[in-house]
Amino acid sequence: xxxxxxxxxxxxxxxxxxxxxxxxxxxxxxxxxxxxxxxxxxxxxxxxxxxxxxxxxxxxxxxxxxxxxxxxxxxxxxxxxxxxxxxxxxxxxxxxxxxxxxxxxxxxxxxxxxxxxxxxxxxxxxxxxxxxxxxxxxxxxxxxxxxxxxxxxxxxxxxxxxxxxxxxxxxxxxxxxxxxxxxxxxxxxxxxxxxxxxxxxxxxxxxxxxxxxxxxxxxxxxxxxxxxxxxxxxxxxxxxxxxxx
Numbered sequence: 001x002x003x004x005x006x007x008x009x010x011x012x013x014x015x016x017x018x019x020x021x022x023x024x025x026x027x028x029x030x031x032x033x034x035x036x037x038x039x040x041x042x043x044x045x046x047x048x049x050x051x052x053x054x055x056x057x058x059x060x061x062x063x064x065x066x067x068x069x070x071x072x073x074x075x076x077x078x079x080x081x082x083x084x085x086x087x088x089x090x091x092x093x094x095x096x097x098x099x100x101x102x103x104x105x106x107x108x109x110x111x112x113x114x115x116x117x118x119x120x121x122x123x124x125x126x127x128x129x130x131x132x133x134x135x136x137x138x139x140x141x142x143x144x145x146x147x148x149x150x151x152x153x154x155x156x157x158x159x160x161x162x163x164x165x166x167x168x169x170x171x172x173x174x175x176x177x178x179x180x181x182x183x184x185x186x187x188x189x190x191x192x193x194x195x196x197x198x199x200x201x202x203x204x205x206x207x208x209x210x211x212x213x214x215x216x217x218x219x220x221x222x223x224x225x226x227x228x229x230x231x232x233x234x235x236x237x238x239x240x241x242x243x244x245x
Contacts, residue, residue, distance in 0.1 A: 044212070045100060045138075045139075045140065045143045046100070046101075046209075046212055046213040046215075046216035046217070047098050047099070047100055047143065047144060047147045047209060047213055048098065048099055048100075048101065048213040048214070048216075048217055049096065049097070049098060049210065049213075050092075050097040050098065050099045050110075051092055051097075052090075052092045054097075054099070054107075055087055055088070055090070057099075057107045058087050058090070058097065058099075058107065058110060059083065059084060059087040060107065061099075061106075061107040061108075061110050061130070061132070062083045062086070062087065062110075062130065063080055063083055064132055065130060065132070066133075069130065069133070070083070071165070072164070072165060072167070072168045072171070073128065073129075073130045074086075075163070075164075075165060075188070090112075094115055094117070095112060095113055095114045095115055096112075096113040096115075096148070096151055097110065097111070097112055097113075098110065098111045098113070098144055098147055098148065098151075099111075100135075100140055100143075100144070101217065101220060102135070103220055103223070103224075104224065105217075105220055105221060105224055108131065108132045108134070108135035108140070109129070109130070109131040109132070109135055109140040109141070109144060110129070110130055110144075111127065111128065111129045111144035111145070111147070111148050112127070112128045112129075113125050113126075113127055113148045113151060113152060114126045114127075114128070115155070115157070122156075123156060123157055123158045123159060124157065124158075124159045124160075124161060125148075125152045125155075125157045125159075125160055125161070126160075126161045126162070126163060127145060127148050127160055127161070127162050128162075129141050129144050129145065129171065129174075141170060141171070141174050142174050142177065145174050145175075145178060146178075147209065148160070149178070149193070149195060150202050150205050150206050150209075151206060152195060153195050153196065153197065153198045153202045154198045154202055154203055154206055156198070157195055158194065158195050158196075158197070159192055159193070159194060159195065160180075160192065160193045160195055161190065161191070161192050162174075162175050162180065162190070162191040162192075162193075163188070163189075163190055163191075164188070164189055164191070165187060165188055165189070166184050166186070166187055166188060166189045167187075168189075172189055172191065175191035175193065176191075178193055179193060180192060180193035181193075
């Protein structure tokens, strides 16, 4: 299920033919088979878990959504004040927040896995996602859903819910692709996905993806610090030249 497994398999399939010896062809032999179609390995997306220290970045991400995106994400055109209250009430001890950063450490995609508070439904969780316009079309929503499912299974969840507007075709497509049952009720739709129990694969996948995301974040953070330093030095040199002239 994880992109890591698919990437490893695609890399193996793409390179296995390099191990085959090249045979000499003589007249009368059957023509060699056509070369295999190259398989492009899927891009592995680093997805990082976000804690309380990232409330400000989470708020900035959600506030960057326009009215139509806020309507699809929350089911209504949430105002700035409503979004601020939503972020302030996030329970990082109970729920899980995942995010994808770009090279400038801007939060371009985010998922919220909300676990049920009712003890009778403690094995249920709800998934919500938002992706900034400039980052769409790259499969980030689907990757966040896969990461959320891995985490939910490891936490003992056996039913994942997605509550979305029926016009939110992108979200419902992610749910259907994962095998979820989608029930439509007028303007709203409810998707639910039965999850199998956690196993060694899901636990190892969570560890690997966590480590990969942490390394990726540190590299991006160091790179940003370096380029910010160069920008400050350039500004100082420009200011000094202007003062001399």
